Amino acid sequence: MSAILSSPPIFFTLQVQELKDWVKTQPQVHVDESPWLVRGVKEWMWVISSEKYSLFHAGDTRSRAELEYLLGQSFSGVLSSDDFSVYNGYPVVAQQKCLAHLRRHFQQVTRLKQPHQKALGEAFLSLIDEAFTQHRQWRETREASTYASWAESFKVRLKQAISTWSAKAGHVAGLLLKSLRDKSHQWWYFLDHPQVPPDNNRAERSLRLAVTKRKVAGGSRSWPGFRRSATLLSVIQSCRAQGRSVLDFLRRSLSLAVRSRSHELSLIPVFE
Structure with a gap:
């Protein structure tokens, strides 16, 4: 897994961007954030999760700006989070605090x-x-x-x-x-609305791999490295949530990319 986390995410940035655009249209999301050191400076790793995906974002703040970058100026769904102040007043259909x-x-x-x-x-x-x-x-x-x-x-x-x-x-x-x-x-x-869980466990569980990587590696040595970690974590945790092999996804993304067919592979989950 450490080898995957150190490889360039060039071949699957399209799939992660597609997931990012799709997340904004969802009826409910879980959001959380955790500190991340970049050259010894505290930055923030954000995650948006639900049942079958996780989208990570390398942010330089823990502010509303990051939330708006991920979900837009407002979100037409239910936002699940902890009780951190940045979520207060953000325009949503509803909120569920953890x-x-x-x-x-x-x-x-x-x-x-x-x-x-x-x-x-x-x-x-x-x-x-x-x-x-x-x-x-x-x-x-x-x-x-x-x-x-x-x-x-x-x-x-x-x-x-x-x-x-x-x-x-x-x-x-x-x-x-x-x-x-x-x-x-x-x-x-x-x-x-019992279809909305009373906690934020989905986002917190998704962050655990990021926290483990941060503790092992001590963070990132550069902003490109930080962004690479966010992109790779999006692939890894989304594949895991969907029961897909991470290595198979990476191999296929490379194979399709060299043939200009990246659009044939997606991280967007299929719900039965």
Whole structure:
């Protein structure tokens, strides 16, 4: 794999560009980003993922500009992400913030020494765990009426919990409860739309290979090298998600490129 990651991506840039254009038209995407050193300077590796593809982007910022480069000035779909501020206010049909991140925040609350914080954190951890369990059951059974009935009950209990604990919340917990009130439609979008996962695991899993390469290689020695890594990671992770051989894809892309037939090969997934 290290040999692949050091080879020139000349022969499959067309397929990656085609994937980039296609991603902008999708109904739902997962987005994440991770630090990446280029000549010792912190840059950012971005990824857009869904069930059968991953598109990586070498970015020099962690700003809205990178998001707009990848998805446009606005996105006519659902954006799943963590709760990093760059995603706030970006024009989309809807957002789903990662519930796993919210769970970690409340775990930290349970460790605080102030009165009531442990109990507060545990109360919301219980609600979050319940939501994960119910969504997992929906994925297994696809029983829409059962899920919808639970979701309506859950919304009532969630609202009651926020009201009950707000007066006892310290500074950290208070900020979390405020976020749950102000951005309820982003934290809990999956309650009414279970086809959207409550977490951002798809993007985070896709980034793991990039993180491993960064740790092993220490980043990139040049911007062309950084961009090459992003292009290759797009091929590798998309092929893996589609159950395709990475080496076969690379060999075929080379074979087609030398015959000016690159258009015959694509990274765009086929959904049955």
